[in-house]
Structures are given as structure tokens and as C-alpha cells.
Amino acid sequence: MDVVVVESAQEVAREAASRVTDFVRRHPTASIGLATGGTQLGLYRLLTDAYRRGQVSFADNRFFMLDEYAGILPTSTNSFQHVVRSEFLDHVDAAPHSLHVLDGTASDLHAEAQRFEQILRDSGGVDLQLLGIGTNGHVGFNEPGSFPNSRTRPVRLHDDTIASNAPYFSSPADVPRAAISQGLETIMEARSILLMATGTTKAKAIAEMIDGQITAECPASILQGHSGATAIVDSAAASLLASRV
Ligand code: F6R
Numbered sequence: 001m002d003v004v005v006v007e008s009a010q011e012v013a014r015e016a017a018s019r020v021t022d023f024v025r026r027h028p029t030a031s032i033g034l035a036t037g038g039t040q041l042g043l044y045r046l047l048t049d050a051y052r053r054g055q056v057s058f059a060d061n062r063f064f065m066l067d068e069y070a071g072i073l074p075t076s077t078n079s080f081q082h083v084v085r086s087e088f089l090d091h092v093d094a095a096p097h098s099l100h101v102l103d104g105t106a107s108d109l110h111a112e113a114q115r116f117e118q119i120l121r122d123s124g125g126v127d128l129q130l131l132g133i134g135t136n137g138h139v140g141f142n143e144p145g146s147f148p149n150s151r152t153r154p155v156r157l158h159d160d161t162i163a164s165n166a167p168y169f170s171s172p173a174d175v176p177r178a179a180i181s182q183g184l185e186t187i188m189e190a191r192s193i194l195l196m197a198t199g200t201t202k203a204k205a206i207a208e209m210i211d212g213q214i215t216a217e218c219p220a221s222i223l224q225g226h227s228g229a230t231a232i233v234d235s236a237a238a239s240l241l242a243s244r245v
Contacts, residue, residue: 025056033064033126033128033187043196064182126189143219153184
């Protein structure tokens with residue numbers, strides 16, 4: 001895994017936006033896996049700006065959601081598909097049906113996960129997967145203890161994740177306890193991966209992901225085995241890396 005350390009959260013977003021823009025220019029029909037979370041928002045803003053300046057087009061890309069809360073309506077501002085539409089896809093020239101969602105309101109989440117995996121397979125897989133990282137080392141909603149051979153499936157959210165996501169809800173009790181997430185093996189099949197992390201709250205997870213053993217306790221550590229993975233982190237998130245302390 002390549003690691004790029006920059007000074008600030010703004011620079012993380014800038015570096016990521018320049019890489020994604022370059023990638024899409026070189027691969028205009030690429031399939032892109034979209035993550036949510038606060039860390040992605042700066043990137044989505046800069047990609048929107050690049051589109052408005054005529055520097056990039058997303059007209060021929062396909063998009064795949066990384067994960068989704070269970071039981072949250074797609075129209076809710078907490079729905080991940082709502083976030084990627086309202087923060088990014090609605091502002092660029094993405095084709096109307098180019099986003100492949102995970103339906104967290106499906107009555108059978110296992111069947112929904114299999115439907116999504118089938119579409120992913122039929123379309124040839126993800127070319128570029130965007131990722132954040134949880135304070136507990138999760139990627140997507142693959143919480144500690146997730147198996148390396150996990151595929152898209154319904155998952156239970158870890159207490160750390162519920163606490164981290166509580167500010168986005170009116171009360172912590174409203175945070176869903178379950179979700180549907182691409183699995184670790186699904187994520188590892190993406191041809192390239194761009195993970196962003198900012199702030200001291202991510203420093204421990206970043207150190208474990210990069211310097212630690214590959215272990216289910218830090219699901220993101222599996223990315224050490226991906227030759228096309230790059231982590232872009234700010235100096236706060238990098239502060240516990242062996243090369244920095
Ligand atoms: C969201 C997701 C999560 C977040 C992670 C970081 O689609 O899959 O893994 O990327 O929890 O979230 P932020 O950026 O809010 O710290």
C-alpha cells in the first residue's frame with residue numbers, strides 16, 4: 001500500500017480529487033465505488049468543482065455504493081445513497097441510472113446483498129474504490145472481526161461506529177444498529193483503492209492499518225495486501241505512524 005502524508009484535511013481532499021480526476025480522464029468508463037462519511041465530503045466538493053470547470057466528465061462512469069444503513073429510507077438525509085447524490089452525483093453529468101445502490105430497506109437484506117454482488121460481477125467489478133476508515137479500523141461497515149473472505153452482506157454496527165455516527169442523527173438512539181456493506185473480499189477485488197483519513201481520532205487506526213499485523217481486529221489492515229491501494233492521510237492521522245514518531 002502506498003501512503004501519502006499531507007499537512008491538512010483540505011490537502012487530503014485536494015490530493016484525492018486530483019488523483020480521481022486523473023483516473024476518470026484516463027478511464028472515462030470506469031466503475032467507481034463511492035463511500036460516505038465526513039472525510040469524503042471535501043473530495044466530492046472538489047470533484048464537483050472540477051466538473052463545473054470542464055476538467056472532467058462522469059457521463060460514462062458507473063457508480064457502486066460501498067455500504068448503506070439498514071432501515072433508512074433512500075429519501076432520508078441519513079441515507080448513504082442520498083448523501084452521494086446530494087453531495088456529488090446530482091451536481092455533475094453522471095447518467096441518471098449510473099448509481100448502483102444497496103437498498104437498506106429491502107425486506108431480505110441477504111437477497112439484496114446477493115443482487116448487488118451479481119450486478120458487480122456482471123459489470124466487471126470496481127475499477128476505483130473510495131474508502132474512509134473508522135476509528136476502530138473498519139472499512140465500509142466491515143467491523144473488527146470481519147472475515148477476509150467476506151462478501152456484501154448485512155452487518156451489525158460496532159458501538160464505536162454508532163457513537164461516531166451519532167452526530168448525524170437527532171439522537172444516538174436513532175443511529176441504525178445494522179447496515180449492509182460490501183465485504184472485505186469484495187473491496188479487495190477493486191482494481192485500485194483510495195483511502196482517505198484525517199484528524200487525530202484516526203491516528204491509531206491508521207498506525208494499525210499501515211504498521212500493524214494484518215488482523216481481523218483492524219479490518220483495514222487487509223489493504224496491506226493490495227498492490228493498487230493508496231492511503232492519503234493528513235499529519236494528524238499520520239501522527240502515530242512508525243515513520244513519524
Ligand atoms: C461510509 C463508510 C465508513 C466511513 C468511515 C469514516 O460509507 O463506509 O467506513 O468511511 O466510518 O467516516 P468519517 O469519514 O465520517 O470519519
